[in-house]
Amino acid sequence: RKEVEQDPGPFNVPEGATVAFNCTYSNSASQSFFWYRQDCRKEPKLLMSVYSSGNEDGRFTAQLNRASQYISLLIRDSKLSDSATYLCVVPTGGGNKLTFGTGTQLKVEL
């Protein structure tokens, strides 16, 4: 299993739709997880941190399933501005190194 694995997409959804991405990780000892958003040709920006079972911030909900070693990101009421690549990020190496998934591309359409 890869350290961090994501479905690359693209996910094409209409505006207002609810969409969910999954991410699996291989290191069962990982304690914290992050979702970053990366727009085309830009740097990643932190979207959410996940330290326990989940986290919610407005239209965004992240859930963690330690038994199955996956993290999900749910976006409700999608907006055109949500179009981006969503990166699942897991600390590795016992310190503060991060391993990035390849990202899931979301395209929200009219």
Add this chain to the structure above:
Amino acid sequence: GAVVSQHPSWVICKSGTSVKIECRSLDFQATTMFWYRQFPKQSLMLMATSNEGSKATYEQGVEKDKFLINHASLTLSTLTVTSAHPEDSSFYICSATGEAGGSNQPQHFGDGTRLSIL
């Protein structure tokens, strides 16, 4: 939120040139800075971890003599790509954290530097 500034944002230069990229933490002291590289349609790949006042730790396959990293202060790290060649063309991004060894600490990214070697 924490701000990390990276400069320059875009570099185009001839093969054989050395290019220096700066990464600054503007509103916090960055004990650890990271340098990543991202090729088109690929994920960020960590190149090296830099702690203030000590030598950088390079990831496997990254040539330390080609990618020189200096982290002389708590707010500045530099990456110098020496004798750059076209295959070094990529998007280079730095990030910083304010707490050493804290795996719960998210990293804050600079704007990235797009390097094109002709």
